[in-house]
Amino acid sequence: MDLRDFIKLCEEAGELKRIEKEVDWDLELSHIAKLNEEEKGPALFFQNIKGYNTPVLTSAFTTNKRLAIALGQPQTASLCEIAKSWMKATTKKLIPPEVVSTGPVFDNVVEGDKINLFDLPVPKFYPMDGGRFIGTTAALVTKDPDSDWVNLGTYRMQVLDENSVGVQIIKGKHADFHMNRYKELGKPMPAAAIIGGDPLNFLVGSTLVSAGVSEYEIIGSLRDEPAKVFISDLTGLPLPYDCEIILEGEIDPVERRQEGPFGEYTGYYSGKKSDEWPKPFINVKRVYFRNNPILWSTTVGKPITDTHMIQSLNRTATMWTDLENMHIPGIKSVYLPPESGGRFWGIVSVKQMYPGHSMHVGTAVISTTTGHYGLKGVIVVDDDIPADDWTKVFWAMSMRYDPVARTQIINRGRSTPLDPALPINAREICSRIIIDACIPYEWDRKPLEIQLDTEMADKVRSKWQEYGF
Numbered sequence: 001m002d003l004r005d006f007i008k009l010c011e012e013a014g015e016l017k018r019i020e021k022e023v024d025w026d027l028e029l030s031h032i033a034k035l036n037e038e039e040k041g042p043a044l045f046f047q048n049i050k051g052y053n054t055p056v057l058t059s060a061f062t063t064n065k066r067l068a069i070a071l072g073q074p075q076t077a078s079l080c081e082i083a084k085s086w087m088k089a090t091t092k093k094l095i096p097p098e099v100v101s102t103g104p105v106f107d108n109v110v111e112g113d114k115i116n117l118f119d120l121p122v123p124k125f126y127p128m129d130g131g132r133f134i135g136t137t138a139a140l141v142t143k144d145p146d147s148d149w150v151n152l153g154t155y156r157m158q159v160l161d162e163n164s165v166g167v168q169i170i171k172g173k174h175a176d177f178h179m180n181r182y183k184e185l186g187k188p189m190p191a192a193a194i195i196g197g198d199p200l201n202f203l204v205g206s207t208l209v210s211a212g213v214s215e216y217e218i219i220g221s222l223r224d225e226p227a228k229v230f231i232s233d234l235t236g237l238p239l240p241y242d243c244e245i246i247l248e249g250e251i252d253p254v255e256r257r258q259e260g261p262f263g264e265y266t267g268y269y270s271g272k273k274s275d276e277w278p279k280p281f282i283n284v285k286r287v288y289f290r291n292n293p294i295l296w297s298t299t300v301g302k303p304i305t306d307t308h309m310i311q312s313l314n315r316t317a318t319m320w321t322d323l324e325n326m327h328i329p330g331i332k333s334v335y336l337p338p339e340s341g342g343r344f345w346g347i348v349s350v351k352q353m354y355p356g357h358s359m360h361v362g363t364a365v366i367s368t369t370t371g372h373y374g375l376k377g378v379i380v381v382d383d384d385i386p387a388d389d390w391t392k393v394f395w396a397m398s399m400r401y402d403p404v405a406r407t408q409i410i411n412r413g414r415s416t417p418l419d420p421a422l423p424i425n426a427r428e429i430c431s432r433i434i435i436d437a438c439i440p441y442e443w444d445r446k447p448l449e450i451q452l453d454t455e456m457a458d459k460v461r462s463k464w465q466e467y468g469f
């Protein structure tokens with residue numbers, strides 16, 4: 001499935017709206033998209049951007065239905081169910097990509113002085129943004145110089161001039177590992193920003209996959225067929241053959257330029273001023289684009305946009321995958337709600353089988369690839385409570401939880417420089433809380449839960465209308 005197939009499927013399902021009226025790339029487009037996303041509206045296809053011929057797609061993933069369409073799942077599936085099928089696919093064998101010689105992305109190839117990134121209708125999203133952000137759905141492709149490990153990472157990208165794109169690669173991200181190694185070697189890092197192609201390039205590019213595992217392999221296992229890539233003669237990188245747009249070049253591992261600020265997914269601007277936090281940038285040497293390319297964007301900003309839905313889905317899936325790979329018994333469901341940015345809180349439902357089982361789960365969660373980074377809290381509930389049922393989760397936190405007896409605070413965990421709850425100069429470390437809202441397994445005398453009398457409930461249901469309802 002490429003982006004055009006996805007757009008067609010959304011349109012057939014009544015999940016996409018074409019906007020024909022002229023719209024300005026400068027704030028107007030993003031404001032339409034944001035307000036639409038807050039209403040859980042359709043994906044938007046802006047066909048008429050002021051001064052441009054290229055259309056822009058936004059809001060692709062704001063609903064479970066469109067996430068399900070992208071992943072070939074039933075359109076009625078809940079986010080938790082989609083994440084579970086993701087977990088099942090990725091705990092099987094991963095499928096490496098297949099190399100092909102060409103593809104539709106070769107329709108147009110522009111190099112050197114002919115490159116002008118302002119030829120694309122790149123949106124400015126929020127009033128205090130430092131500029132126009134071309135990469136909100138883009139994934140950066142890089143390769144470890146010492147091995148075959150190819151990484152895809154979704155890092156925001158700002159157009160700095162005609163052929164430079166600033167990239168916010170946060171410390172400890174996989175492209176950061178690669179970049180540090182290139183720095184040691186004293187060489188520039190080959191890099192490419194990919195936009196479009198399989199919609200999973202974005203969904204999986206923004207997923208916390210373990211170091212050393214290529215996102216292409218995860219895409220392969222989710223599709224149950226290899227992702228198709230060509231090997232670039234410019235950088236040697238494997239790049240998807242069907243992207244809408246690819247910006248290819250190199251990143252100097254030492255040089256930095258001012259980038260940002262940007263209205264981030266936390267609902268706040270990104271924190272440090274751009275001169276306090278200069279960023280690496282891609283020196284773009286070649287641009288590939290399909291005939292009639294589509295620029296794909298997402299609005300980020302305050303929850304809930306499709307960014308939060310994506311993070312909720314892919315982080316729920318990877319946390320569940322890790323717990324499964326750790327062979328922890330009894331896991332019933334996992335959920336990182338979009339309201340928490342899709343990352344700051346996690347809930348796990350477990351069927352307890354031994355004393356301390358619920359804390360086994362809680363401590364495992366904060367050790368997973370997803371849970372070790374930025375997570376502020378995990379709530380563990382019994383198996384009668386689905387992790388994505390807020391009403392029941394609050395009931396458990398009220399009726400089964402005693403803060404002093406069943407809370408663990410972890411003082412030092414890895415955090416994100418984008419967390420506005422932390423002081424501006426100390427955002428690398430945060431604390432975490434584990435809330436064990438399960439009835440302790442070892443209790444002899446457990447609270448006696450009220451259940452309706454089954455026979456009477458059936459009788460009442462059968463006579464429901466007679467009561468005047």
Ligand SMILES: Cc1cc2nc3c(=O)[nH]c(=O)nc-3n(C[C@H](O)[C@H](O)[C@H](O)COP(=O)(O)O)c2cc1C
Pocket residue numbers: 136137151152153154155156157168169170172173174175205206207208209298300307310311
């Ligand atoms: C829309 C969107 C924008 C993101 N922007 C950034 C960013 O600017 N920098 C960053 O380090 N991570 C960003 N992330 C999170 C990363 O995509 C995520 O941590 C991913 O795991 C990074 O890939 P890696 O694990 O291969 O490093 C963003 C995620 C989304 C959904």
